[in-house]
Amino acid sequence: MKRMNASTDWPLLRAKFRKILITGRAFFLLSASSMALFVLLGLGGLLQNKLAVSPVQSMKGMAASLSGQFFQSLLAMEMPHMEASTDSPFETGRMASFLLRFMTDVNPDNPKSLLSLELPGMDRDRSVLLRPGTGAPEAPEDHGPLTEEGLTADHGDPAESQDPDRFPETEPGKEPSASPEPSGGEDKPSPDEEPSTEGRKIAFIYHSHNRESYYPELKEGTKDPNSSKINVTLVGKRLAGQLEKRGIGAVHSPKDYPTSVQGYNWNYSYKYSLQTVRQAMADNEDLKLFFDIHRDSQRRAKTTATIKDKDYAQVYFIIGHRNPNWRENEDFANRIHERLEKQYPGLSRGVWGKTAANGNGEYNQSVAPGSVLIEIGGVDNTLEECYRTADALAKVISEIYWNDEKAIEAAAPQK
Structure with a gap:
C-alpha cells in the first residue's frame, strides 16, 4: 500500500515542483527586467546630462x-x-x-x-522655459543699443527740466548719487533683528549692459532707451544697499564699459564684465553670490505686475547653458523664483535658459553656483517700480542665504 501511495503521489509532487520552477522563473524574469529597466533609465539620465546642451x-x-x-x-x-x-x-x-x-x-x-x-x-537669444512664472510663457527679449544717426552720444540722458535732486549730474563712468527713497518701498529690517556677515562681502552686483535704461526716466522723445547716467546701475545699487541692510555684505560695480574699455564693442559685453567679476573675486575671497542685473526690452504690459495696489517691475531669471554646471545655477535661481512668487505673486516671469547655439550662452555663471542673470523691468518701467522689485529681491535672497547658513551650522559637528 505504501508503494502504491508513493507512486501515486510522485506525479503530484512533480507537478508542484514544476509549478514552483515556472513561478520562480517568471519571478526571476520580472526581477531581471525591472533591474535592466532601472539601469537603462539611470544610464539614459547620465547620458542626457552629458549631451543635452539645452x-x-x-x-x-x-x-x-x-x-x-x-x-x-x-x-x-x-x-x-x-x-x-x-x-x-x-x-x-x-x-x-x-x-x-x-x-x-x-x-x-x-x-x-x-x-x-x-x-x-536670428536665434542668438533663443530662450527655453525652465520654470514657469506668471502669465503666458513670454520669453525675454534682448536688443543692443541703437546706432542710428541723430541719437545723442549719451543715448538719451534726462531732460534738464527734470528734478536735479532726483538724478544729480555725474560724469560718464562715475557712480550716480544715491536716489531718494521711493514711496511704497519694502519694510526695512532693524539691525538688531538681523544677523550679519560682519564686514565680509558675500554678494557682488554688476551690469554687463550697464547703460540699459527706462523711457520714463529719459528725455521725452528719446528713441534709444540707453543712458550713461540714468540706467540699470541705479537698480543694482539699490539691491546692494538693501542686502547690506539685511546683514549681507554686498559690493556693487557701476562700471561704465563704453568709456572705460578702449575700442569698446557691445558684442563683447560679457567678456568685459567677466574681468570685473574676476577682479572682485580677487579683492573679496568671501564672495558667493553674483547678480548680473539687466533690463528687458519688452513693453510695459509684459513687464509690470500690480501687487497690493502698487506697481512692480517684473523679473526674468536667465541661465546660460554653455556653463557645464548650469543645473546648479538653475537650482539657485529657482529657489529665488519660488520664494518670490510665494511672497509677491505675479512678480516673476519664470526661469529661462539661453541656449549655447549662438550668442554668449554662459553669462559668467561658471564662476559660482550662486551666479544668475536677472532682468528687472522693461523699457517702460520707472525706477520707482524697479526699486520696489530690488527691495523684494533683497528680502528673498537674504532669507535664502541665512536659511542656508543655519543649515550649515546645524550640520557642522559640535566641538
Whole structure:
C-alpha cells in the first residue's frame, strides 16, 4: 500500500515542483527586467546630462510645459483625501507646443523660429522655459543699443527740466548719487533683528549692459532707451544697499564699459564684465553670490505686475547653458523664483535658459553656483517700480542665504 501511495503521489509532487520552477522563473524574469529597466533609465539620465546642451529635451523642459493641474491629478491618485480636478489635466496647446519644440526645435509661439534654423544669427537669444512664472510663457527679449544717426552720444540722458535732486549730474563712468527713497518701498529690517556677515562681502552686483535704461526716466522723445547716467546701475545699487541692510555684505560695480574699455564693442559685453567679476573675486575671497542685473526690452504690459495696489517691475531669471554646471545655477535661481512668487505673486516671469547655439550662452555663471542673470523691468518701467522689485529681491535672497547658513551650522559637528 505504501508503494502504491508513493507512486501515486510522485506525479503530484512533480507537478508542484514544476509549478514552483515556472513561478520562480517568471519571478526571476520580472526581477531581471525591472533591474535592466532601472539601469537603462539611470544610464539614459547620465547620458542626457552629458549631451543635452539645452533642457528643452529634459524632464525640466517637460515639467515646465505641463500645467500644475497635471501634477495635482497625479498626487490625487496616491492621496485619497486630495481632490482631483474634473477637467483634463493636459493643456493641449502647451503639450503640443512642447512636443513640436522637442522634435523640430521650432517654437510655435515665436514665428521667427521658423526662419532661425536657416538664417544665422536670428536665434542668438533663443530662450527655453525652465520654470514657469506668471502669465503666458513670454520669453525675454534682448536688443543692443541703437546706432542710428541723430541719437545723442549719451543715448538719451534726462531732460534738464527734470528734478536735479532726483538724478544729480555725474560724469560718464562715475557712480550716480544715491536716489531718494521711493514711496511704497519694502519694510526695512532693524539691525538688531538681523544677523550679519560682519564686514565680509558675500554678494557682488554688476551690469554687463550697464547703460540699459527706462523711457520714463529719459528725455521725452528719446528713441534709444540707453543712458550713461540714468540706467540699470541705479537698480543694482539699490539691491546692494538693501542686502547690506539685511546683514549681507554686498559690493556693487557701476562700471561704465563704453568709456572705460578702449575700442569698446557691445558684442563683447560679457567678456568685459567677466574681468570685473574676476577682479572682485580677487579683492573679496568671501564672495558667493553674483547678480548680473539687466533690463528687458519688452513693453510695459509684459513687464509690470500690480501687487497690493502698487506697481512692480517684473523679473526674468536667465541661465546660460554653455556653463557645464548650469543645473546648479538653475537650482539657485529657482529657489529665488519660488520664494518670490510665494511672497509677491505675479512678480516673476519664470526661469529661462539661453541656449549655447549662438550668442554668449554662459553669462559668467561658471564662476559660482550662486551666479544668475536677472532682468528687472522693461523699457517702460520707472525706477520707482524697479526699486520696489530690488527691495523684494533683497528680502528673498537674504532669507535664502541665512536659511542656508543655519543649515550649515546645524550640520557642522559640535566641538
